[in-house]
Amino acid sequence: MSLLLLDLDDTVLDRSAVVRRWARRFFGAEISPPDLGRLLDMDAGAKIEHDEMARQLKERYPVASSVDDVSVALGEALRGGLEIDATVWTSLTTARERGWSTVIVTNGAVDTQERKIRASGLDRVVDAWVVSEAAGVWxxxxxxxxxxxxxxxxxxxxxxxVxxxxxxxxxxxxxxxxxxVWLHHGRTWPAxxxxxxxxxxxxxxxxxxxxxxERPASGTG
Ligand SMILES: [Mg+2]
Structure with a gap:
């Protein structure tokens, strides 16, 4: 085996865990799935977008901080969510050293997915990527x-x-x-x-x- 295909979101780049943790810390509450989805779709560098989202979040979640403070913290969380975990980086490097080709296979919009791939530096550690919108197939x-x-x-x-x-x-x-290999994130496989x-x-x-x-991952049980 020498071709390693990897999903992007919540696999190589675990942004939802980072953003969910930030929201829990900042607002002292779990963020709703629709809000989480909208946060994950945001551009980590788009200040105007962050201000508008901060206004909306402040209406929905209990927090004393100003819109400005929420906006700044949100930007930091989104940029943090674009950092590749050091162990993932090392494993990708190791895979290539051992002769594996690494390719991201992701469903989504080209702009959004490529922005994440480049902003995280993943473009330097994988051989290629296929984004469904560009490929015309999901x-x-x-x-x-x-x-x-x-x-x-x-x-x-x-x-x-993976x-x-x-x-x-x-x-x-x-x-x-x-x-x-399925990343379970604490879930059990749907029976x-x-x-x-x-x-x-x-x-x-x-x-x-x-x-x-070339060691088998743990069985599904
Ligand atoms: Mg995923």
Whole structure:
């Protein structure tokens, strides 16, 4: 195996954990899923957007800080969410040193996803990326995995997929006929699904090292 396919959001880049932690600390409350989704879609450098979002958040969550203070803190959290975990960086570097090609396969808008890839520095540590909007095909369609393999110049049959979403990442890997590691993030695998990952892991770096170290990840149970 020599082709490592990786989902972006909540896999290589765990922005939702960073932003959720910030919101909990700042507002003393769990942030609602729609608010979290909107925060994750925001540009970490767009001050005007941050001011407007800060106004809205202040209306919805109990906080004494001024709109300005919320806005500044929000910008810091969003930029923090673009930093790659050091262990993930090391595992990606190790994978390449061991001869693996690394390709991000992500569903989403080209602008948003490429901005995250470049802002986080991921563009320096992966060989390529495929964004669904540009490819015109979305996970779990196996065609997007084929496209990723072609960009890496590797046969798809030598691939592994790592991702957190059962319906796009793991279903996609099954459709493409390649093994996968599911990042469970504390969840149990949905029993109603008639497919399953090859292995599970609690963290992206753990998944990558299990694959490139050619040790199997822990079973699904
Ligand atoms: Mg994901």
């Amino acid at each position: 996970k779990p369609d196996p065609v997007i995995f084929q496209e990723a393999a072609e960009r890496a110049g590797q046969p798809l049959t030598r691939g592994w997929m 991702g957190d979403n059962p319906h796009s990442d793991i279903a996609g890997a099954c459709n493409a006929g390649i093994p996968s 109603e699904l008639d497919f399953a990952p090859t292995g599970t892991a609690g963290h992206c770096a753990e998944a990558i090292m299990a694959i490139v170290g």
